[in-house]
Amino acid sequence: MAEPAAETGVLVLDAPVxxxxxxxxxxxxxxxxxxxxxxxxxxxxxxxxxxxxVSHMGAxxxxxxxxxxxxxxxxxxxxxxxxxxxxxKQSSPRP
Numbered sequence: 204m205a206e207p208a209a210e211t212g213v214l215v216l217d218a219p220v221x222x223x224x225x226x227x228x229x230x231x232x233x234x235x236x237x238x239x240x241x242x243x244x245x246x247x248x249x250x251x252x253x254x255x256x257v258s259h260m261g262a263x264x265x266x267x268x269x270x271x272x273x274x275x276x277x278x279x280x281x282x283x284x285x286x287x288x289x290x291x292k293q294s295s296p297r298p
Contacts, residue, residue: 205263214242
């Protein structure tokens, strides 16, 4: 999406957030931004209004990739994940 948009002069950012509802309420979210630096400079004040930390990860798509990686269960340390069977708790979806 970012490449075709750039051909027409439109700059695209992906900016997933981490921190859940408590982070949003605080506001203490971490925003993981990817895309052109000049686009980030334009929207940085908006992101800082609800983010404790804004991290620029590089090219478009990198932010979403990083967020997905952070949420993926670690195969080598599954017992540290909430809802893991070794903890004796059931996982349940968030409301």
